[in-house]
Amino acid sequence: MGSKQPGRRGFLKSAAAVAGGLTLGSVEPALGQTPESGTFIKGNDELVAYGERSRFVTSVRIQHPPGGRPSPDGFGKVFHVAAPLQDSVGMITPSSLHFVGTTRGSFIPDIDPREHRLMIHGMVDRPLTFTMEDLKRLPSVTRPHFIECAGNRSRPQHKTVQETHGMTSCAEWTGVLLSVLLKEAGVKGGAPWIVAEGAEEVKGASSIPMAKAMDDCLVCYGMNGEAVRPQQGFPLRLLVPGFEGIFNSKYLRRIKVVDRYYMTYNDYGHLTQDPKNAALGYQIGPKSVITFPSGDQQLPGRGFYEITGLAWSGGGAIRRVEVSTDGGRRWMDAEIRGTAYRMAHTRFSFNWNWDGNETELLSRCTDELGQVQPSRAQVAEFFDVPLDPSYRVPGRDNSIQPWRVASDGSVHNGNA
Amino acid sequence: MGVFTMEMLRLLPFLMLLGSSALAQSPTYGVGSTPSEEEIRAWDISISPTGQELPPGRGTAKEGALVYLQKGCAACHGAAGEGGMAPTLLKKQAEPDIDPWQLGRVLPIRSPYATTVWDYINRAMPLNGEGTLTADEVYALTAFLLHKNEVIPEDEVLDAQSLPKVKMPNREGFAPLPDWKPGKPRLQGYPY
16 A cells, blocks of 8 residues: 555554564664564764654655656756645645745755845835844744645556646644734735845746735745745745645745836746636645555455545635545535635545545545536636646646556556 | 615724824834845845836847856757756647647746746746846846747847737636635535
8 A cells, every 4th residue: 555554554563663672671782683574773963952753763755756857956956846736634734745846947056044034125215125034033924834836636557646636735834914014014016016035047037916925925034933944945935825836945045126017037928828728827726636556555355444635725625525435426515624724735634444446536625615616527617628648737627536446455646 | 775784884893994004004013124225125035027127228139148057958948949857838739829828837938927937937937046147147048938939039129128028829818817805605506
């Protein structure tokens, strides 16, 4: 069975081993024991200073798309890297496993936070420069938010949910509301756009509507309880909740308040000729996927399973998730596990007794705006493309992901 | 009528805000410092379609052809602007009056504004030497690529005044941007 079950078993086994070891009161590994049979992890300075996961937990990120450009490449540049959603639990993606997207493949800048500055200028009453210390003096907010790459889409050749959906992740972000900083600088009346720009070598920049900038954007120095990771923009990144990944500028060093759309290189790359496609830009649509059972995993036999997965939407909080265990004929409400936060991954689950027959598992979500995740057939019809393995729609694709469970318990991409 | 009244009520706080913002707002926290003009200019590299941030300098396609070789552009983009590992810089060959989108996803032909071409070369080229080109070199390279794609004649001088005036074939060719508002669905009537 995929990586989920061995991981779980491994954890149980090592937890039991630790418990057993404790009762024996032994700290040193006993001679002759195999690694699996319960040796201790001997403490060392590194593990005391900054913990590590168990060596039995082997879940890792992979390059994206599969078979595409390697990360790192021969020069040490990193391109796209997908998160192992098949192993995820809860709603938070660990910082080490958070997906990575870069404009064109880049070195991760090695920025000394003491030297980093954020400048706000342009159509403002008072241009301002903030040090990291300045930013940390200001009122902070902490919110969970997903980031998803606009190119996150299920293709027929994809096997696992990491390949079909791994370019989304969710972290708890801490920082200052961009609106607070913009009010400090005093936005001149009517300025309709900002340009947010990073400090990395390509100085990635995106035009963002002022309505979004003043609504809920966050200038983040914190991620999952510690500093933002270098791959995620250390020391400072912009969070544009619910917008396509590219808007979330890393290594943020400059916000310019401007009078028009600036047609930066990032903007240019997202232009389209098709009004239907363009109108679906910016805000990510409602989307969900079952992470267990998912592609390449193996059910050991008939019986009870908790189906579980993630749902998210750029339109706000997830209100409802439905699951079908019969290929979409009947839909039943899944349970939302924990709190459904706005523009955050939301964990759902559904109790299922598998009868051992071949079937297809699907999930669909509805967000607080009433937007319902569409089927692949609906999307194909909208864009007037054939509904077959050649299916390819422009722009973002938030269609329902089917997982086909074969009678031998193997799980496959239903879009293949 | 009822809807209209509701809408006015919803707008009321906003209208009141507009009234008060006629006076410049004073900062709430007083944190942060004032950057100098020089500091702003040094970082002010995103180029508006109006060209307002363009620095002084000039260049032609002929000069650009030389810079293209001197700076090693050919190593990644090919000697003629195509055939290298990096994206092609030349439009597809096609009928003269074809839809510009059919000429390919090639920055110096698809971009609606020549300023975007200048901006990207300036901020992001050459690979591993980003930010090292002089303004003259960027003007020259931009002229070279626009000439290779038959947008401007070989002898046209590009500078801060002429560059924003270059009429790119795709100027009007892209779909309207989403009119984003908080709490609104992406596209009314759409199943997404």
